[in-house]
Amino acid sequence: xTHFQVCPTAKMERLLLVTDGxxxxxxxxxxxxxxxxxxxxKLFVISVxxxxxxxxxIGINASDKEEAEARECLATIxxxxxxxxxxxETIFYRDVxxxxxxxxxxxxxxIDTIVIGRRGRKGLAKLLMGEDAAKVIGYAPCxxxxxxxxxxxxxxxxxxxxxxxRHAEAAAFEAITIAKRCGSSVIAVSVSPSGDELQExxxxxxxxxxxxxxxxxxxxxxxxxxxxxxxxxxxxxxRSIDLIVMGTYGKTGLKKILMGSATEKVIGLAGCAxxxxxx
Numbered sequence: 001x002t003h004f005q006v007c008p009t010a011k012m013e014r015l016l017l018v019t020d021g022x023x024x025x026x027x028x029x030x031x032x033x034x035x036x037x038x039x040x041x042k043l044f045v046i047s048v049x050x051x052x053x054x055x056x057x058i059g060i061n062a063s064d065k066e067e068a069e070a071r072e073c074l075a076t077i078x079x080x081x082x083x084x085x086x087x088x089e090t091i092f093y094r095d096v097x098x099x100x101x102x103x104x105x106x107x108x109x110x111i112d113t114i115v116i117g118r119r120g121r122k123g124l125a126k127l128l129m130g131e132d133a134a135k136v137i138g139y140a141p142c143x144x145x146x147x148x149x150x151x152x153x154x155x156x157x158x159x160x161x162x163x164x165x166r167h168a169e170a171a172a173f174e175a176i177t178i179a180k181r182c183g184s185s186v187i188a189v190s191v192s193p194s195g196d197e198l199q200e201x202x203x204x205x206x207x208x209x210x211x212x213x214x215x216x217x218x219x220x221x222x223x224x225x226x227x228x229x230x231x232x233x234x235x236x237x238x239r240s241i242d243l244i245v246m247g248t249y250g251k252t253g254l255k256k257i258l259m260g261s262a263t264e265k266v267i268g269l270a271g272c273a274x275x276x277x278x279x
Contacts, residue, residue, distance in 0.1 A: 007039035008155055008178045011112050017045045018102055018116040018136075021073035027147040028117035029077065031273065034153070035115070036086045045077050046091040046105055048098035067094065099135040106141055113143045118267065137248060137264065137276050143174070144276040146267045153273045154242040155182035161232050161266070162190050164204040166279040167247025172208045174277045175245040179217050184242075186212065186219045189235055191228040191262075198223060229265035241272055248278040 017032040019025040036043045047070045074090040081088035093101045106114055114136065137144050147153065160175035162168040172188065179186045190204035205221035212219040224231045236244055246263050267274045 005038065006181050007035075008182055009039075009112075009174070010177070010181075012039035012041050014109060014111050015041045015043050016102070016106050016109070016111040016114045017043060017077075018114060019045060019047050019073065019077065020117075021047065021070055022117075022119075024119045024149050025117040027149045027151050027273075028115045028145075031145070031147050031151075031153045032115040033081070033084060033086065035113070036081070036088075037084060041112075042087045042089070043081055044089050044091060044105065044109055044111065045074055045081075046093070046102060047071075047074055048093045048095060048101050050094075050096060050098065067092075099139070102136055103139050103141070111142050113145055114140055115145045115147065118146050118148045137267075140248075140276075140278070143278070145273060146276065147273045148271065151271065151273045152242075155179075155184045157187070157239060157241050158184045158243050158245060159187045159189055159232070159236050159239070159241045160208060160245045161228070161247075161262075162188060162204045162208055163228075163247070164190070164200065164207070165247055167277065168204070169207070169211075169247075170279040171245045171247045171275075171277040172211055174275065176208075176212050176215050176217050176219075178243075178245075179212075180215050186217060187222060187235070187239060187241070188212075188219050189222045189224070189232060191231045192223065192225050193227070195225055198225065228262040229269065232262070232266050233269045236270055236272060243272060244270055244274045246274060246276055248276055 012035060015032055015036055019029060035041060049067055049070050071092060078088050078090050091105055095101060155178055158175050158179060160172050162172055175186055178184060188205040188208035190201035192198045192201040201223040205223060209219050209221060
């Protein structure tokens with residue numbers, strides 16, 4: 001059995017696909033279907049239509065039209081899921097803050113992974129622009145997989161980024177688990193903003209190597225100096241990385257991710273999918 005047929009993780013029973021019906025959700029939809037089939041997962045699909053008070057003020061029916069389109073998109077996804085023999089349930093909300101419903105549904109339905117798209121190279125899908133994107137990543141009770149429109153999630157080469165935090169250690173464990181199941185190559189990267197922190201970076205990757213050795217997995221380590229997000233994206237592009245695995249917000253705290261952390265910047269710029277893991 002090849003790594004394309006293997007479920008990459010032991011626990012992928014319940015997936016939550018977030019869609020806004022745009023082309024930027026296509027990659028997330030495609031990969032959520034692939035995971036659901038490969039892992040025999042139940043697929044929940046959620047769309048949250050942003051409320052717009054201006055519609056009521058100027059008295060037009062644009063809001064009703066958008067809701068009809070959103071519900072039609074969900075119906076189309078569900079029909080395709082049933083055709084592919086995937087157990088699928090759709091969820092629709094209309095609200096100002098999309099992330100609250102996404103997080104709530106993920107918690108109540110015991111979701112293992114949230115799958116969302118990304119809008120070009122300037123952030124996530126329109127549904128999750130700005131702070132909403134960071135809040136989904138920061139508050140999610142589970143893993144979050146962010147898939148650019150053209151990206152296909154494969155497992156030949158995995159990059160795990162670490163800053164030595166407990167969330168980064170959880171990300172390293174996830175990457176090693178995937179590699180063990182799928183026969184992937186793994187690169188552990190810890191970036192130092194300056195030469196003064198190089199030793200700490202070496203200690204960080206050494207921990208990942210030690211974890212991997214216990215599982216019989218070989219890991220290559222890199223400790224570049226520079227801006228973390230830029231170095232990670234550059235390595236991923238140059239080394240044909242299929243999947244980047246990172247911790248939610250590492251040592252910086254949720255306040256930092258809401259202002260634009262390395263994790264969020266990597267998500268916005270990477271050509272491949274990014275799996276965000278929390279401890």
